[in-house]
Amino acid sequence: MIPERIKAFLLPIGALVALELWARAVHLQSDSLAPPSAIAAALVEAFKDGSILVATRDTLTSAFAGLLVGGAVGLAFGIALGIFHIFDRLMEVTIEAIRPIPSIALLPIALIALGFGYRMEILIVAFACVWPILILSRAAVSAIEPRLIEVSRALRLSPPDRVRKIIIPAALPRIFLAFRLAAGIALIVAVTVEIAINPIGLGAAIMTAQQALRPDLMLAYLLWIGLVGYLLNTGLVIAQRHLFGRAALVGDAA
Amino acid sequence: MNRSALYWRAASFIVAAGFVGLWQVVANLRLVSPVFLPGPDRAWASLVRGFTSGDLLSKLLGTLEHMAYGWFAASVAGIALGAMIGSSRMLRSYVAPSLEFLRPLPVSAIIPVAIAMLGLTQSMAIFVIAFGAIWPMLLATIHGFAAVEPRLYEVARSLHMSRLAVIFKIALPSASPDILSGMRLSLTVALILAVVCEILAGLDGLGHWVLLSARSFRSADLFAGVILLGIIGYLTALAMSVVEKRLLKWRSSGH
Numbered sequence: 128m129i130p131e132r133i134k135a136f137l138l139p140i141g142a143l144v145a146l147e148l149w150a151r152a153v154h155l156q157s158d159s160l161a162p163p164s165a166i167a168a169a170l171v172e173a174f175k176d177g178s179i180l181v182a183t184r185d186t187l188t189s190a191f192a193g194l195l196v197g198g199a200v201g202l203a204f205g206i207a208l209g210i211f212h213i214f215d216r217l218m219e220v221t222i223e224a225i226r227p228i229p230s231i232a233l234l235p236i237a238l239i240a241l242g243f244g245y246r247m248e249i250l251i252v253a254f255a256c257v258w259p260i261l262i263l264s265r266a267a268v269s270a271i272e273p274r275l276i277e278v279s280r281a282l283r284l285s286p287p288d289r290v291r292k293i294i295i296p297a298a299l300p301r302i303f304l305a306f307r308l309a310a311g312i313a314l315i316v317a318v319t320v321e322i323a324i325n326p327i328g329l330g331a332a333i334m335t336a337q338q339a340l341r342p343d344l345m346l347a348y349l350l351w352i353g354l355v356g357y358l359l360n361t362g363l364v365i366a367q368r369h370l371f372g373r374a375a376l377v378g379d380a381a
Numbered sequence: 382m383n384r385s386a387l388y389w390r391a392a393s394f395i396v397a398a399g400f401v402g403l404w405q406v407v408a409n410l411r412l413v414s415p416v417f418l419p420g421p422d423r424a425w426a427s428l429v430r431g432f433t434s435g436d437l438l439s440k441l442l443g444t445l446e447h448m449a450y451g452w453f454a455a456s457v458a459g460i461a462l463g464a465m466i467g468s469s470r471m472l473r474s475y476v477a478p479s480l481e482f483l484r485p486l487p488v489s490a491i492i493p494v495a496i497a498m499l500g501l502t503q504s505m506a507i508f509v510i511a512f513g514a515i516w517p518m519l520l521a522t523i524h525g526f527a528a529v530e531p532r533l534y535e536v537a538r539s540l541h542m543s544r545l546a547v548i549f550k551i552a553l554p555s556a557s558p559d560i561l562s563g564m565r566l567s568l569t570v571a572l573i574l575a576v577v578c579e580i581l582a583g584l585d586g587l588g589h590w591v592l593l594s595a596r597s598f599r600s601a602d603l604f605a606g607v608i609l610l611g612i613i614g615y616l617t618a619l620a621m622s623v624v625e626k627r628l629l630k631w632r633s634s635g636h
Contacts, residue, residue: 131474134474134475134478135474135475135478135479136478137475138475138476138478138479139479139482158497158498159494159497159498216389216392216393217389217392217393217396218393218396219389219390219393220390220393220394220396220397221393221396221397221400223615224397224611224615225611227611227612227613227614227615227618228607228610228611228614229569229572229573229576229610229611229614230573231573231576231577232576232587232588232591232606232607232610232611233607234580234591234592235591235592235594235595235603235606235607236417236595236603236604236607238595239416239417239595239598239600239603240417311485314485314487315487315488315489318487318489318490319487319489319573319577322489322490322492322493322577322581323489323577323580323581324580329490330489330490333490333493334492334493336493337493337494337496337497340497342497345493345494345497346494348490349490349491349493349494352486352487352490353482353483353485353486353490356485356486356487357482357485357486359485360485
């Protein structure tokens with residue numbers, strides 16, 4: 128009986144070995160595939176000359192800046208809509224009209240308004256991040272135990288104090304879950320914007336590698352982008368468990 | 382209750398109309414240069430003109446076509462593969478961890494690889510859309526199959542049902558809520574990837590249209606395209622939720 132942990136690695140390792148053997152057997156000359164050994168060499172080389180680190184920094188900077196901006200807007204609106212149901216009902220049509228616009232459709236607007244660079248990418252990432260955070264934090268705030276709100280009334284807390292001392296702590300596990308989901312979206316949107324048009328970061332680097340007919344470097348970047356996405360997600364899941372313990376599980380079920 | 386909901390809805394529409402009015406005022410007062418921000422009147426006029434005398438309809442159909450092909454291919458492949466992996470405990474323990482590793486991968490990163498393999502063609506776009514749209518359905522199907530009430534499998538065994546019969550009569554219906562929500566998620570992914578591929582490969586579609594409008598500073602056309610993309614997003618999601626409600630009716634009725 129093979130232990131589960133080892134089973135998990137058998138498929139990727141098997142695939143890599145098969146690809147390597149096949150590439151050597153047919154003396155692979157291709158614009159789209161490269162033997163794993165060449166991919167590994169290209170990855171090491173990109174680390175040595177620092178290009179991959181610069182690209183990673185650019186992508187993560189845009190992604191996180193966009194997450195912060197979009198998250199702040201989404202959180203503010205989400206809490207406001209969760210507290211004031213009148214506001215929520217009045218804004219319903221407006222929100223439902225703007226939300227389905229695919230974030231990437233804003234790309235040309237951001238392009239003519241802001242030009243290439245960080246700012247347009249941050250704007251698009253922010254737009255994409257507003258919605259999950261708005262919707263999940265609105266749900267989190269409306270799901271707060273009504274007695275807590277009653278307590279805050281009985282204590283005559285001022286509205287800012289009520290938000291700070293009761294609402295945010297009570298809704299925090301689910302708000303963090305929303306931020307975790309939005310962080311994944313932020314990375315995806317950032318890379319997508321770079322691939323589509325913006326000449327910075329990992330997305331632009333992988334496009335350049337493709338256009339330079341360097342499949343080894345291109346696949347190395349693909350692997351690295353996958354790894355960054357995986358590490359970001361895993362890190363946030365661990366942080367969530369660590370910070371909120373059992374409360375984190377409640378959020379995941381929702 | 383129903384009546385007050387209707388009033389609220391009407392009030393909500395009025396608020397939205399107010400925002401459009403505000404947009405018009407901002408555009409009329411030229412607080413933002415009209416090069417970047419056309420008023421809603423100009424965007425609307427451009428939308429109407431694009432449909433009556435322009436080629437906006439063919440662009441719209443182009444985008445819908447890319448989305449539909451990619452999404453259908455992904456649905457069929459995702460559900461079939463998911464059923465295969467999900468119904469076998471052995472396959473699941475070998476394959477699922479690799480899939481979990483691939484899940485957070487920004488799917489657009491596959492675009493350069495697809496371009497290297499297929500060139501700047503329509504098949505590239507459809508491949509990318511299908512690749513991106515398959516994940517939510519694949520993972521949802523595997524999860525749905527794994528979460529089937531074990532007693533149902535026991536019943537199937539005592540009835541001597543074949544593996545195919547088990548899949549079609551027990552596992553698929555029981556996993557259908559997961560699968561349908563996966564399909565709805567993939568629709569959004571398909572729309573985004575369709576736009577990106579059209580921008581990159583210059584394929585006939587709204588993505589290409591909005592980019593060209595931006596390049597030549599025709600902001601009214603640009604906004605018309607973006608509005609249309611929003612409408613596609615809204616209508617496809619709406620259609621999917623209607624289908625979802627229809628197909629899942631049996632769950633709420635019955636016992």
